Structures are given as C-alpha cells and as structure tokens.
Amino acid sequence: MTASSSPTQAGSGRPKVPRRLLDGVLLLDKPVGLSSNDALIRAKRLYRAKKAGHTGTLDPLASGLLPLCFGEATKFSQDLLDADKTYEATMRLGIRTATGDAEGDAVETRDVTCAEAAVRDAMTKFVGDIVQVPPMYSALKRDGKPLYEYARAGQVVEREGRQVTILALEMIACDLPDVTFRVTCSKGTYVRTLAEDIGEALGCGAHLVMLRRTGVGALTLEHAVTLDTLSDADDATRDAWLQPVDALLSTFPAVTLDDEASRRFMHGQRLPLNELVADRAQWGEVQRVRVYGDDARLLGVAKAANGVLAPERLVVSAAT
Known part of the structure; x- marks a missing residue:
C-alpha cells in the first residue's frame, strides 16, 4: 500500500488528506438506515482510499454483508454482482x-x-x-x-x-x-x-x-466489521480487516505460472493450457480461473477454453 501526497488543498492553504493506493476487500456489516453508497463513502474516507466501489446495493432498510472493493479489487466486483x-x-x-x-x-x-x-x-x-x-x-x-x-x-x-x-x-x-x-x-x-x-x-x-444479508457468493458475515468498529480503530487495525483481492475469486480454480509464463500473461498473451495444467477434466468445457505467479501473487483472471488460457482482467499492483 502506498499513499499519494499533495501537500495542500487548492486555494485553501489547509493540508490535504493523503489518499492511499489500497488493494483489498472489506466485508462490511452495513447498518439499517444507511444506503450502500453512503456506507461506501464513509469506509473510503476512513481508509483514505483513492479508489473504491461496492458490489451491488443493499437497501437502506436492510442490514448485513456489503463487500467493498478497494483499488485493484474493483476490477472483480462484477463477479459478486452476479453471485448468489x-x-x-x-x-x-x-x-x-x-x-x-x-x-x-x-x-x-x-x-x-x-x-x-x-x-x-x-x-x-x-x-x-x-x-x-x-x-x-x-x-x-x-x-x-x-x-x-x-x-x-x-x-x-x-x-x-x-x-x-x-x-x-x-x-x-x-x-x-x-x-x-x-x-x-x-x-x-x-x-x-x-x-x-x-x-x-x-x-x-x-x-x-x-x-439482513448474510452471504454473497462464498463470502459471509463471519469476518465482517461495522462502521463503528472501523471508526474507533487505528490505520493498522483497519488494514487488518481487509481481505486480499482474491477473496472475491475463491470459487474459481487456480492456475500457477512460472516466471516466463507470468511475464507473457501480464502482457495479455494467450498461453497453451495443456502445458500449464495436467488434469482439468473437472473444469468443464469453459472455465474462468484465477491466475498466480510462482511467488503466490495474484496476476488476474483468465478464461480456460479450447486448450488456451486467455487473460481477461489483470492485477497491476500487488494484492493486499
């Protein structure tokens, strides 16, 4: 995680709150009476995050699980929009x-x-x-x-x-x-x-x-946190509540690439699947997979079909 550092707000002379380059997923327990967008704004402000989004609205009348995505995790929010x-x-x-x-x-x-x-x-x-x-x-x-x-x-x-x-x-x-x-x-x-x-x-x-929403895909309320708890915490404690980006992708089969294959994948190149995965019979004809480098870093999501691993969305920075 890194922080930007513009020193002052334009024309105000007041110090500008630095925004952080933050990648991860927050499992928020949204309270009744608050819109999903208002909950997102409050959490984004607490984390001082540069980029954030939610994974589908939860009515103000409803409480419960609202996964919030920061940084690179926003690229995969659609997967939770489509989830049960x-x-x-x-x-x-x-x-x-x-x-x-x-x-x-x-x-x-x-x-x-x-x-x-x-x-x-x-x-x-x-x-x-x-x-x-x-x-x-x-x-x-x-x-x-x-x-x-x-x-x-x-x-x-x-x-x-x-x-x-x-x-x-x-x-x-x-x-x-x-x-x-x-x-x-x-x-x-x-x-x-x-x-x-x-x-x-x-x-x-x-x-x-x-x-009350208790589950989104494979994510549950078990590890969720309230806005009140986040407000009372310091930065280190808040950051500890963040799940890694691939928490959104836990139901996808995983493929690990060596250094050369990782380099080609990150350049958007299609890779021969037979050379990467020995047994994929359980995947079916077409399968979306999460892709890692040999250092266990998430590289992105790909479609595995017709003997080819085709990049779909890539992670530019390291996952939290």
Whole structure:
C-alpha cells in the first residue's frame, strides 16, 4: 500500500488528506438506515482510499454483508454482482404496503387465518425457478427513469416478469403474523417481492419488516466489521480487516505460472493450457480461473477454453 501526497488543498492553504493506493476487500456489516453508497463513502474516507466501489446495493432498510472493493479489487466486483445471495428476513402476514416493505404505507389489510403448516407448504412452492414482477419501488429503469420515480408520482407502469432462482428457502421462526425465513437466491431476486408473493399464495398478503444479508457468493458475515468498529480503530487495525483481492475469486480454480509464463500473461498473451495444467477434466468445457505467479501473487483472471488460457482482467499492483 502506498499513499499519494499533495501537500495542500487548492486555494485553501489547509493540508490535504493523503489518499492511499489500497488493494483489498472489506466485508462490511452495513447498518439499517444507511444506503450502500453512503456506507461506501464513509469506509473510503476512513481508509483514505483513492479508489473504491461496492458490489451491488443493499437497501437502506436492510442490514448485513456489503463487500467493498478497494483499488485493484474493483476490477472483480462484477463477479459478486452476479453471485448468489443469502438473506434472513421477516415478513408480516395480513398487511400489504405500497413498497412491499415496512417503509411504505399500508394499502390493504386482511385476516390471517392460516397456520404454520400452511405457511411452510406455501414456501415450498417458491423453491426453484420462479417468475417475479419487479416492484414499482425499485431502481430498474424505464425510458431512462428509475421505476421508483414513477411510483412516487403515483404512476404504475407495466413491468415484465423476470425469471429468478430460489436455491433454498427455509422457515426459521413462525410467530404469526410474523414469519422469519432464510433464502438463498440468484442475482436479481427481490426478497420483498418473494414475501408479497408468499402472502398472496396464503390469501392474506404480506410485507417485509426485516432483511439482513448474510452471504454473497462464498463470502459471509463471519469476518465482517461495522462502521463503528472501523471508526474507533487505528490505520493498522483497519488494514487488518481487509481481505486480499482474491477473496472475491475463491470459487474459481487456480492456475500457477512460472516466471516466463507470468511475464507473457501480464502482457495479455494467450498461453497453451495443456502445458500449464495436467488434469482439468473437472473444469468443464469453459472455465474462468484465477491466475498466480510462482511467488503466490495474484496476476488476474483468465478464461480456460479450447486448450488456451486467455487473460481477461489483470492485477497491476500487488494484492493486499
């Protein structure tokens, strides 16, 4: 890690806070009430990082895992945008709201006459590939404008259903009208829409009152840190919370190159795969892999296909 060092802010005469060239991944436990972008800004300021980005938004109503990427790690943030997510959530049966969650006004109230067994049975019908209609209060755009802007103006626009995958869905607790569940789902899934659809299947409606993200791909809350903890820490302690860049790539098979092959790879050259990996039958026909030099430094990500290792994204500086 290195720091830039412009001495003063232009025209102010005040010392300029140096920005650091920082590479790594921060597993942040975002609090309720803070947007993902605001959380990113606060963390970036604490680390005095030159470059940072997040790996997909988490609503202000939601808490939990928000991986933040610094420096070279930002090149791989798309891999987490595409990753499966795991949440713990609580839905309240019997009340529908304008937004599908507790932030919206109630628009309909119905009696809850179902028992726990009926809730469990209804939930099983939502496991697998399902079609969701995106909510009006979402950031999806129509004619260049987010849907939530139409919703706030009292307009409802037609939305096409989209296929998503519910990989796992289990009840954690049932204290009717509240039901707490855990769900692992594909990218693009709206958990509040899932809660609403389960409520409709039960004939009483529902809305989401709590949402906490516990996993993104292979990353979990186990090693996450809060903004309060970061604020109270010194630089060395904060830096210790950073995961290496390849924490984003742990599910990819690894390939290690010698010095000459590393040099060619870093110049963007395609390499003969058969000479690098003896047994890759378990990879399938096409596989993205993480590539290391023989000093264990991450060089980047490549596509392994048709007997060739083709560079995709390279790491310019050493991983933290």
